[in-house]
Amino acid sequence: MNKRIINFLLMMLFIVLVGGWIYTSVRDEFMKQSGASQRRTVETVTAGYPAEPEDIDGWLKRLAEEANVYRVAFIDEIPMPGEKLSKTPKGDSELSKLIESSASDSEFSKGFDNAAYEEIYRSSHNWTVGANEEQALFFAPAINSRTHDIDGALIFSFSTESEQGFMRMMNTLFVAAFILFAVVIWQLMLSRDPIVGFALAALFLMTLTFVAYPLFEALRLSFLENGKFSLSIWKTILNSEGYMSALWGSLKLGCWTATFSTIVGFLFAFVVSRTNAPCKKLISTMGVLPVISPPFSLTLSIILLFGNNGLFTRWLRVIGLDFSIYGLPGLVIVQTMGMFPIAFLTLSGVLQAIDSTYEEASLNLSAGRFKTFSSITFPLAIPGLLSAWLLVFTTSLADFANPLLLAGDLRVLSLESYIEVTGMNRLGHGAALSILLLLPTLTAFLAQRFWVAKRSYVTVTGKPSGRITELTTPIVRRILVTIIFIIVFFLIMLYGTIFAGCFVKNWGIDYTFSLENITEAITRSTDALFDTVTLAAIATPIAGITAMIAALLIVRRKFHGKRLLEMLLMTPFALPGTLLGISYILAFNHAPIILVGTAAIIIINYVIRELPVGIEGGIASLRQIDPSIEEAATDLGADQATVFRTIVLPLVRPAFLSSLSYTFVRSMTAVSAVIFLISAKWYHITVLIYNFSENLRFGLASVLSTVLIIIVFGAFGIMRLIVRENANLMKNVT
Secondary structure (H helix, E strand, O other): OOOHHHHHHHHHHHHHHHHHHHHHHHHHHHHHHHHHHHHHHHHHEEEEEEEEHHHHHHHHHHHHHOOOEEEEEEOOOOOOOOOOOOOOOEHHHHHHHHHHHOOHHHHHHHHHHHHHOOOOOOOOOOOEEEOOEEEEEEEEEEOOOOOEEEEEEEEEEOOOHHHHHHHHHHHHHHHHHHHEEEEEEHHHHHHHOOHHHHHHHHHHHHHHHHHHHHHHHHHHHOOOOEEEEEEHHHHHHOOHHHHHHHHHHHHHHHHHHHHHHHHHHHHHHHHHHOOOOHHHHHHHHHHHHHHHHOOOOOHHHHHHHOOOHHHHHHHHOOOOOOOOOHHHHHHHHHHOOOOOHHHHHHHHHHHHHHHHHHHHHHHHHOHHHHHHHHHHHHHHHHHHHHHHHHHHHHHHOOOOOHHHHHHHOOOOOHHHHHHHHHHHHHHHHHHHHHHHEEEEHHHHHHHHHHHHHHOOOEEOOOOOOEOOOOOOHHHHHHHHHHHHHHHHHHHHHEEEEEHHHHOEEOOOOEEEOOOOHHHHHHHHHHHHHHHHHHHHHHHHHHHHHHHHHHHHHHHHHOOHHHHHHHHHHHHHHOOOOHHHHHHHHHHOOEEEEOOOOHHHHHHHOOOOOOOOHHHHHOOOOOOOHHHHHHHHHHHHOHHHHHHHHHHHHHHHHHHHHHHHHHHHHHHOOOOHHHHHHOOOOOOOOHHHOOOHOOOHHHHHHHHHHHHHHHHHHHHHHHHHHHOOOHHHHOOOOO
């Protein structure tokens, strides 16, 4: 081991020496090229020095108006070394003040001396000109083109911001390269399992770069006031009754939505995966439909049907009922209908993976169906239930599109943050409010982890049973199916409103039948549709595979920083999308990582933002699989990559497919963060839908929402063909 460490240190020393040589060479070459470019500018400008003294002031004024990369001043009498100026310099006032105060400095004496000998000289160090701005100084002779005499000296100052920015980028890149080489060499020379080591290193690098760094930018912004450190923003927020009321409103909305969504999602998942109920395909389809559409589609449908002038509201008023959908009750209904698919997708994978052998044993020992469900099935589903509740809770907290339209007199932090950022242009206040949302999210996350970690949920210890046991009586099954079909009917009614909107001129204004919306919407959205599908298709497999790898490492491996990695991976779900988008702009709009305006920043946003769903589903499924299966494969000579591909991935197929499906859906229907990251080259269909809805072109928005649903359902079918059903997990009801 000592020999390996010595070899590692020698290798790192070699990398430092080679890297230092490369760094020095690149730095010197850049500074040389930068200095040469500035010198050519000085030569070009001095060549235009006027021959007549009365033209000098006008020439200097024109230079000040036209030039934006340098300042220039003129002295018509070059002082002797160590002497002060006898006349005030002409030209730029800030530069003239510096010349007057520093004329006797040795660097200025050397510059004046070179100018007297008709040479251009660059100062050996930078000078502060104006408001703490570092500038490089050049001294050049002012040669009269008519007499060829030296009339004085021209002093130029060039901003060093680009040079300093390049050096910061160089420093960052070389430090990152050194760390990368260190990690790679460490894994290759000292690690027993290099593949796992590389995977952990990649996850930490990903989370630090695309989670911690943007979050730090948002946090830093909340402590700045006019560019200086200040606590005034936080004092204003914490002492404001309105903001504290918004925090309480967010908590109430999140808890009610998470609870109802988890109940509805479990009901759908249980009926589909653990009973012999009819119409399972229809139930499954309706169970994922709300998450496929843009997040504000259901809200618009609710307003058109149950708003102040909605179709049903008018009918209720006729019979004497005064009903309002605005406020907490309406938001809970809309968010539950829109977010229960998160719980359904998570719980479906968990319930499908439960081995029915335990349920059969319970029934064979004369336990009743309800007793078997309450003591076997439900406890084994607790990891999935907690994961689903957490995901819905954090999604509800971060949602701003629904509260924007339906909040009424209810104040929530996500909406307050959105208004602060987009309405009042107070980025610091919006960042602080969004960071405040992390507190309840992290509390729920830690509580869930603490509860689950103390229990064992392993059910798959070998080849899983190929059947499931029917735990519901015909009467109970009919009751469950009836409840589900009531929910399905309500969803169909909401989506029927969207579909009907495709065939009227403008829903809510002009109900005349028309097909113009279809033609106009398709024509205006071709590029946006192509961009959206392309970006989502790229992000989906990256997010799905990364989520399963992260879940496997978290559940199966012990390593330092595991809790930190989990929290970093879950953090994006707690951030409002508006803040995440702004944070990405702040973090990746300057060196060393410039991504704003590219497709990469949108794809990264998709992957990072939707990763928690796949990780939570993967963790819940892996907790049910006995590690001895993987250990047996390893003992037989399989490496970690083979174990993951042939053992783990097939067993967690439901969770993996759910991760792929959810990432694709959310990528296709994203709004909040993407609205800040789109560019002229890369647009998004949901932003176009939102713009149509905002301009009351609901017919166009309905057409594009319908097209979006069709595309996503087609993608679902393709995913199921690519990721085939695992025969060992296929179940038949007995």
